[in-house]
Amino acid sequence: MANFDSIDASLEGRLLFAVPKKGRLNQAALNLLEGADIQFRRENRLDIALVKNLPIALIFLPAADIPTFVGEGQVDLGITGWDQVQEHDAGVRALYKARRFSGEITPEEEVAQNGKGSGCETVMDLGFGGCKLQVQVPQNGIYKSPKDLVGKNIGTSFVHLAQKYFASLELEVDTTATQTDKAPVGFAGGKLRTKIVELSGSVEAACALGVADGIVDLVESGETMKAAGLKPIDTVVESSAILIKSRNPSNPELVELIAQRIRGVITAQKYVLCQYNIQRSTLAEASKIAPGKRAPTVTTLDEEGWVAVSVMVEKKRIAPIMDELSKIGAHDILVLDIKNSRD
Ligand SMILES: Nc1ncnc2c1ncn2[C@@H]1O[C@H](COP(=O)(O)OP(=O)(O)OP(=O)(O)O)[C@@H](O)[C@H]1O
Numbered sequence: 001m002a003n004f005d006s007i008d009a010s011l012e013g014r015l016l017f018a019v020p021k022k023g024r025l026n027q028a029a030l031n032l033l034e035g036a037d038i039q040f041r042r043e044n045r046l047d048i049a050l051v052k053n054l055p056i057a058l059i060f061l062p063a064a065d066i067p068t069f070v071g072e073g074q075v076d077l078g079i080t081g082w083d084q085v086q087e088h089d090a091g092v093r094a095l096y097k098a099r100r101f102s103g104e105i106t107p108e109e110e111v112a113q114n115g116k117g118s119g120c121e122t123v124m125d126l127g128f129g130g131c132k133l134q135v136q137v138p139q140n141g142i143y144k145s146p147k148d149l150v151g152k153n154i155g156t157s158f159v160h161l162a163q164k165y166f167a168s169l170e171l172e173v174d175t176t177a178t179q180t181d182k183a184p185v186g187f188a189g190g191k192l193r194t195k196i197v198e199l200s201g202s203v204e205a206a207c208a209l210g211v212a213d214g215i216v217d218l219v220e221s222g223e224t225m226k227a228a229g230l231k232p233i234d235t236v237v238e239s240s241a242i243l244i245k246s247r248n249p250s251n252p253e254l255v256e257l258i259a260q261r262i263r264g265v266i267t268a269q270k271y272v273l274c275q276y277n278i279q280r281s282t283l284a285e286a287s288k289i290a291p292g293k294r295a296p297t298v299t300t301l302d303e304e305g306w307v308a309v310s311v312m313v314e315k316k317r318i319a320p321i322m323d324e325l326s327k328i329g330a331h332d333i334l335v336l337d338i339k340n341s342r343d
């Protein structure tokens, strides 16, 4: 059993950084921390790890909870999915709407609260965890468009985004009433006709098991969806992993330092270094093919009329660029991995 008093004391003065404790974002987030030289040792089963070389404590949390901790300012920084931040934001707005309907806050207070947002600020896109939150229905079923699902049962883990999505769909479909504006979305007794069924996992099974007519769930390759006999009919949110910070982090300079280091790691992962030799007369043409991030580095070779060029190239474009460089007379083309970088 952890001693919470001593944990509390050891967190004193440290920047709190939330990291997904499991799931799709966990390993890529750990790789980023390693690349940014954030050194820590996580004790077995403990969800808090003190960083050895910086005044930071890592807090391992489910990706879905990270926007709440960061948004409320208990944690300074976090890695999570954009979808989770949007879900949190929709949840916070639904809560204010409910409070307004119960008379707890005025319409002006609701607008003011919404203006503040969920409290999470995006620092940067991390370039992994790409996926789409999609509305899905049985491949050979009767539902063809999202509007066909109005008034039906929808299974999802993203209840607030699903409520928001179907609330505006109902508004569109409904020519006579604007009930969703009069009642808090998703609130007991509210007027959302579509029933959002909250599921915490294996959402794809819901249609086959008769729990739902359609689902709202994440899709990347589409294999899970296909295997469950489902097809997408709309996209609610496109997502990827992001670094978020709270509105008033405890140590803004340290936040900036971490952001810079992570940016460097991402650039290093995205680019390779391409080196080649070419005749100076062809250099301008070669620079058009591979212009680099800023400009190629050119060094004179110990051979009349020849130069050596070193240039950063996006990893995904390297093969056709090598083909083209070779075609215009580049020789000894080498491609090297970049371990780290800084702008
Ligand atoms: N198939 C996927 N491909 C890429 N990214 C995904 C995929 N599924 C989920 N993600 C991203 O990872 C985040 C966490 O999803 P994940 O399913 O790993 O959650 P989890 O914390 O393991 O929770 P759960 O127990 O609900 O699975 C999602 O919010 C999304 O941003």
Ligand SMILES: O=P(O)(O)OC[C@H]1O[C@H](OP(=O)(O)OP(=O)(O)O)[C@H](O)[C@@H]1O
Pocket (backbone or CB within 6 Å): 023, 024, 201, 202, 203, 204, 217, 218, 219, 220, 221, 222, 223, 224, 225
């Ligand atoms: O389009 P695909 O590449 O098949 O990926 C989609 C699946 O990935 C996620 O689940 P995950 O496998 O993380 O597990 P979970 O169902 O427990 O959340 C998501 O909820 C889908 O089920």
